[in-house]
Amino acid sequence: MEEFALIERLVRDLPTRPEVLVPAGDDCAVIRAEGTGRDWLFKTDAVVEGVHFTAEAPPEKIGRKALARCLSDVAAMGGHPLAALVTVGLAQGYDPEQVQRVYAGLAELARRYEVAIVGGETTRNPGGMFLSVALWGWVPAGRAVLRSGARVGDAIFVTGELGGSAAGKHLDFEPRLAQARWLVEHFEIHAMIDLSDGLAGDLRHLLRASGVGAELLKRAIPISRAAKEAALRSSTAKPPLVAALTDGEDFELLFTVASRDAVPLMDAWKKAFPDLKLTCIGKILAEPTLVLRDRQGVQPLSLQGYQHFSRDPSGTGY
Amino acid sequence: MEEFALIERLVRDLPTRPEVLVPAGDDCAVIRAEGTGRDWLFKTDAVVEGVHFTAEAPPEKIGRKALARCLSDVAAMGGHPLAALVTVGLAQGYDPEQVQRVYAGLAELARRYEVAIVGGETTRNPGGMFLSVALWGWVPAGRAVLRSGARVGDAIFVTGELGGSAAGKHLDFEPRLAQARWLVEHFEIHAMIDLSDGLAGDLRHLLRASGVGAELLKRAIPISRAAKEAALRSSTAKPPLVAALTDGEDFELLFTVASRDAVPLMDAWKKAFPDLKLTCIGKILAEPTLVLRDRQGVQPLSLQGYQHFSRDPSGTGY
Numbered sequence: 001m002e003e004f005a006l007i008e009r010l011v012r013d014l015p016t017r018p019e020v021l022v023p024a025g026d027d028c029a030v031i032r033a034e035g036t037g038r039d040w041l042f043k044t045d046a047v048v049e050g051v052h053f054t055a056e057a058p059p060e061k062i063g064r065k066a067l068a069r070c071l072s073d074v075a076a077m078g079g080h081p082l083a084a085l086v087t088v089g090l091a092q093g094y095d096p097e098q099v100q101r102v103y104a105g106l107a108e109l110a111r112r113y114e115v116a117i118v119g120g121e122t123t124r125n126p127g128g129m130f131l132s133v134a135l136w137g138w139v140p141a142g143r144a145v146l147r148s149g150a151r152v153g154d155a156i157f158v159t160g161e162l163g164g165s166a167a168g169k170h171l172d173f174e175p176r177l178a179q180a181r182w183l184v185e186h187f188e189i190h191a192m193i194d195l196s197d198g199l200a201g202d203l204r205h206l207l208r209a210s211g212v213g214a215e216l217l218k219r220a221i222p223i224s225r226a227a228k229e230a231a232l233r234s235s236t237a238k239p240p241l242v243a244a245l246t247d248g249e250d251f252e253l254l255f256t257v258a259s260r261d262a263v264p265l266m267d268a269w270k271k272a273f274p275d276l277k278l279t280c281i282g283k284i285l286a287e288p289t290l291v292l293r294d295r296q297g298v299q300p301l302s303l304q305g306y307q308h309f310s311r312d313p314s315g316t317g318y
Numbered sequence: 319m320e321e322f323a324l325i326e327r328l329v330r331d332l333p334t335r336p337e338v339l340v341p342a343g344d345d346c347a348v349i350r351a352e353g354t355g356r357d358w359l360f361k362t363d364a365v366v367e368g369v370h371f372t373a374e375a376p377p378e379k380i381g382r383k384a385l386a387r388c389l390s391d392v393a394a395m396g397g398h399p400l401a402a403l404v405t406v407g408l409a410q411g412y413d414p415e416q417v418q419r420v421y422a423g424l425a426e427l428a429r430r431y432e433v434a435i436v437g438g439e440t441t442r443n444p445g446g447m448f449l450s451v452a453l454w455g456w457v458p459a460g461r462a463v464l465r466s467g468a469r470v471g472d473a474i475f476v477t478g479e480l481g482g483s484a485a486g487k488h489l490d491f492e493p494r495l496a497q498a499r500w501l502v503e504h505f506e507i508h509a510m511i512d513l514s515d516g517l518a519g520d521l522r523h524l525l526r527a528s529g530v531g532a533e534l535l536k537r538a539i540p541i542s543r544a545a546k547e548a549a550l551r552s553s554t555a556k557p558p559l560v561a562a563l564t565d566g567e568d569f570e571l572l573f574t575v576a577s578r579d580a581v582p583l584m585d586a587w588k589k590a591f592p593d594l595k596l597t598c599i600g601k602i603l604a605e606p607t608l609v610l611r612d613r614q615g616v617q618p619l620s621l622q623g624y625q626h627f628s629r630d631p632s633g634t635g636y
Contacts, residue, residue, distance in 0.1 A: 007440060009414075010417065010418065010421050010438075010440075013425070014425060014436075015425055015433060016434045017401065017432060017433075019434075020401070020436055023436055024437040024438065028437070029403075031434075033354065034354065035355075036353045036354055042436055042454065043403070043437065044404075044405050044439050044452055045405075045439055046439050046441050046450070048441055048443050049444075051443070082335065083338065083349060083360065085362040087363075087405075087450045087452075096324050114335060115335075116335040116337075116349075117332040117334075117342065118332075118334075118341055119341070119342040119361065119362065119636055120329075120362060121362050121363055121634065122328075123364050123369060123634070124366060124369045125443070125445055125448055126366075126445040127443055127445020127446065128444065130407055130443055130448050132405045134360075134403050136360065316439065316441070317438070317439045318438055318439070
């Protein structure tokens with residue numbers, strides 16, 4: 001069974017409560033907090049030795065990554081992080097020094113984003129280190145940006161450059177919290193998701209949740225230097241465009257706005273974030289398909305995002 | 319390095335926020351929720367294949383246990399659970415049917431206690447199944463029962479019977495949520511902890527947090543039938559009293575009240591919970607030691623609770 005099919009079965013008929021506004025299935029769960037003017041956000045994410053990092057990775061970066069993945073999900077809701085719980089599974093004969101360095105990297109990022117680390121768990125894990133973070137945050141009541149709000153005619157934007165994250169970015173990417181807050185404060189963001197499974201896969205999640213389709217402009221896809229360099233170095237590497245469409249762990253923001261907002265948004269963005277690229281990569285269609293437009297015309301985009309139990313370095317949150 | 323020493327290093331200087339009333343170190347973290355009349359509780363706990371359960375354990379009970387451990391911690395604060403996140407690490411070649419049964423057991427217990435399951439994560443874990451639950455709950459503002467409130471002269475109570483949990487109870491214990499709520503509604507509970515590391519170890523946690531000591535009455539310790547039977551079956555098993563003092567995963571409540579409340583509490587308890595034993599096992603002393611009284615007099619209790627990286631089936635939350 002492939003991973004998304006398993007998750008679909010797992011999340012069917014999960015117990016819920018009246019306060020739960022958005023259950024499993026978006027970047028974060030959203031729960032109404034009566035009397036506070038806020039909605040709560042909840043997200044959990046894990047990084048595992050031999051899956052998301054190797055034993056040689058700098059321990060500080062492993063800890064940093066575990067928290068940064070959750071922060072990226074809070075950003076994708078337009079939210080603010082508050083507090084985290086940290087679970088660490090350790091193989092027998094683990095190195096206490098390594099564990100302390102993992103924690104130090106995690107705590108440093110937490111301090112930067114004013115996240116309290118309020119508890120955790122240590123336990124044995126025979127296969128190696130397993131690091132799971134649960135994050136609690138908030139958005140102003142009713143203002144969480146979901147995957148499901150894309151509308152026909154919307155312009156599709158993506159921050160940064162895509163592909164080749166495995167060369168290094170996956171260990172030290174910056175969660176786009178400041179950018180996401182700025183976006184929701186200045187524009188009506190219809191739908192948003194963070195890129196963890198790759199552009200093609202995550203855009204499909206957003207399209208499916210919104211019941212729409214999309215056309216991407218091939219020459220607009222922002223391809224990272226790492227993806228280009230990988231293709232130059234090895235003839236068996238993915239072509240750069242394919243890497244940008246399918247590599248996991250970009251942790252950039254993908255979002256849609258009404259087409260009339262597209263130009264004002266680009267102009268304001270350049271002033272607010274002169275050092276971070278923002279690209280309009282396509283538009284939302286009524287027809288529920290994903291197509292790629294180039295000079296020759298339009299063709300269906302068959303590429304998938306990574307499936308985590310086959311070849312993906314990433315896990316799947318829900 | 320032994321586990322508690324590692325955890326002490328890890329939780330030193332963790333980032334916090336002004337809203338955090340109780341950081342890492344009690345059964346749950348407590349965070350003030352302005353405007354709601356509530357304080358939030360947060361707890362995470364994990365169960366791991368080959369550590370907390372074997373591959374032969376019924377999958378439903380594995381899922382049930384993962385959530386029940388967190389519920390037991392919320393009970394120990396006198397709190398109410400609300401919502402959970404579930405992280406599942408799976409070995410390659412995992413059985414989707416088994417995963418669905420794990421989830422079914424977890425969801426069934428969640429429904430019984432009106433806990434929403436609002437999200438999660440699936441990922442690979444080379445060593446086998448790793449199941450981590452993060453739980454969010456609440457107590458009336460300012461009413462969380464901490465480990466640190468025990469006062470000299472307090473009577474020490476424990477629910478149920480202790481020891482021998484590994485024979486079966488660890489997979490289907492009932493978290494003492496109803497009892498804990500009743501206790502905090504009817505009496506002034508000074509300090510409370512749930513028994514996960516064994517009576518001797520967890521009582522030491524409580525004494526240390528409160529800056530006090532205790533005298534236990536040897537003949538009062540409630541020993542489970544499972545602990546007695548294990549001692550009869552094998553000459554190498556722990557003596558039953560030692561099992562009751564040191565076996566992990568009892569998941570009963572240990573708490574203290576003013577001595578004047580001891581008799582009224584026992585009387586009221588028998589009416590409220592006629593099927594669950596409640597035992598006064600000793601009293602709180604000013605001197606910060608733990609001693610055991612029998613007919614010969616008083617002697618220091620040197621037994622420890624389990625250390626999780628050596629022989630304990632349990633992990634350590636903080």
